[in-house]
Amino acid sequence: MRRVSDLRLLLPLGGLVLLLLLPAQAAAGAAAGLKLAAGVLIPSLFPVGVLAGCLLRMEPENAAERLAGRAVRAVFGVSGAGAVPLILGLLGGYPLGARLVCTLYRDGRLSEAEARRLSGLCNNAGPAFLLGVVGTVLGELRLGAALAGIQLLSVILTGLLLRAPGPAERSPPRRTDAAPGFGDALLRSVRETALSMVVLTGTVVFFQAGLACLEALLPLSSLPPLPRALLAGSLELSGGVSALLGLPAEAAFPAAALLVGWGGCCVHLQAADALRSAGLPIGPYLRCKLLQGAICLLLSAAYVFVKYGN
Numbered sequence: 001m002r003r004v005s006d007l008r009l010l011l012p013l014g015g016l017v018l019l020l021l022l023p024a025q026a027a028a029g030a031a032a033g034l035k036l037a038a039g040v041l042i043p044s045l046f047p048v049g050v051l052a053g054c055l056l057r058m059e060p061e062n063a064a065e066r067l068a069g070r071a072v073r074a075v076f077g078v079s080g081a082g083a084v085p086l087i088l089g090l091l092g093g094y095p096l097g098a099r100l101v102c103t104l105y106r107d108g109r110l111s112e113a114e115a116r117r118l119s120g121l122c123n124n125a126g127p128a129f130l131l132g133v134v135g136t137v138l139g140e141l142r143l144g145a146a147l148a149g150i151q152l153l154s155v156i157l158t159g160l161l162l163r164a165p166g167p168a169e170r171s172p173p174r175r176t177d178a179a180p181g182f183g184d185a186l187l188r189s190v191r192e193t194a195l196s197m198v199v200l201t202g203t204v205v206f207f208q209a210g211l212a213c214l215e216a217l218l219p220l221s222s223l224p225p226l227p228r229a230l231l232a233g234s235l236e237l238s239g240g241v242s243a244l245l246g247l248p249a250e251a252a253f254p255a256a257a258l259l260v261g262w263g264g265c266c267v268h269l270q271a272a273d274a275l276r277s278a279g280l281p282i283g284p285y286l287r288c289k290l291l292q293g294a295i296c297l298l299l300s301a302a303y304v305f306v307k308y309g310n
Contacts, residue, residue: 015210022213029212033205036238041204042197044128048092049196052100053189054182076121076159078114085122090152093126094237094263098271098285099196102278115280120288121159123271124151125237125260133238134256137245146303147257154261154295158288199270207236207266226251233259236266250308254300261296263289 019026072083089097101122105115127148135144211232225247233240240259244252272282
C-alpha cells in the first residue's frame with residue numbers, strides 16, 4: 001500500500017491546493033492557454049500533422065533514402081528511414097517529430113536503437129513558429145530565419161556527438177503488405193492528429209494555469225524580464241518566448257535559442273506520452289534536448305557576437 005508520505009504525491013497535492021487557493025488566476029491562465037492553442041498552435045500544427053501522417057502511412061522511406069539516406073547514415077548513424085521524421089519534424093514542429101519516430105518504430109521501420117537516438121533529434125520547432133512568433137518577438141524576421149538555421153545546425157551537431165560508434169544501421173527490410181490508399185491514410189491521420197491536438201491543448205492549458213498561479217503566489221513579477229522569460233520558457237515554450245518581447249536582441253536572441261533548443265516541459269510531456277505508448281524510454285530524449293539547448297545557446301551567442309559585436 002502506498003504511503004501518504006510518498007514524495008511523489010507532494011507535487012500533485014501541492015498543485016491541487018494551489019489551484020483551489022487561486023481559482024481566478026488558474027482560470028485566467030487556462031483561458032490564455034486555450035487562446036494560445038486555438039489561435040496559434042493548432043492552426044499551424046494540425047494541417048501539417050495530418051499531411052505528414054498521411055505521407056508516412058504511404059511509406060515514403062524509399063524516396064527519402066534515395067534523397068537523404070547517405071547523409072542521414074553518415075551523420076546520425078541510422079538507416080535511411082530516419083530521414084522521414086527528421087525532415088518532417090523540422091517542417092511540422094513540436095511534437096510531430098517524436099510522434100513520427102514512434103509510429104515508424106511501432107511499424108517495424110525503425111529499430112529500438114534508432115528510435116531512441118532519433119526521438120529528441122526529430123522533435124523541433126517548425127518554421128511557422130520560428131518565423132512568425134519568434135521573429136515577431138525579436139523584432140526582425142531575419143532573426144527568426146537565423147534561429148531556424150541555428151536549430152538545424154544544432155540537430156546536426158547533436159546527432160554527431162550522440163552518434164553511436166560502429167557502422168550505421170542498415171535499412172529495414174521492405175514491407176510485403178501493401179501501403180494504404182490515400183483516402184484511408186488521410187482518415188487515419190486525421191483521427192490520430194486530432195487526438196494529439198487534444199493532448200497538446202490539455203498540456204498547454206495545464207502549464208499556463210500553473211504559471212499563472214505561480215506568478216500570483218511568488219514574486220516572479222519582481223524578477224528581471226530575462227530570468228522571468230527563461231523560467232516561463234523552461235516550462236512552456238510559447239509563453240517564455242513571448243515574455244522576451246521588448247528586450248534587446250543581443251539578450252533576447254540567445255535566450256530564445258536556448259528555449260527553442262530545450263523545448264520546454266510542456267513539449268516534453270507530449271513527447272513522453274508518444275514515447276510511453278510505443279514502449280520507449282524518456283531518458284535518451286531528455287539528454288538529447290539538454291545537449292541541443294546548450295548547443296543552440298553557444299551558436300546563438302557566436303551569432304550575436306558577429307552581428308552586434310562591432
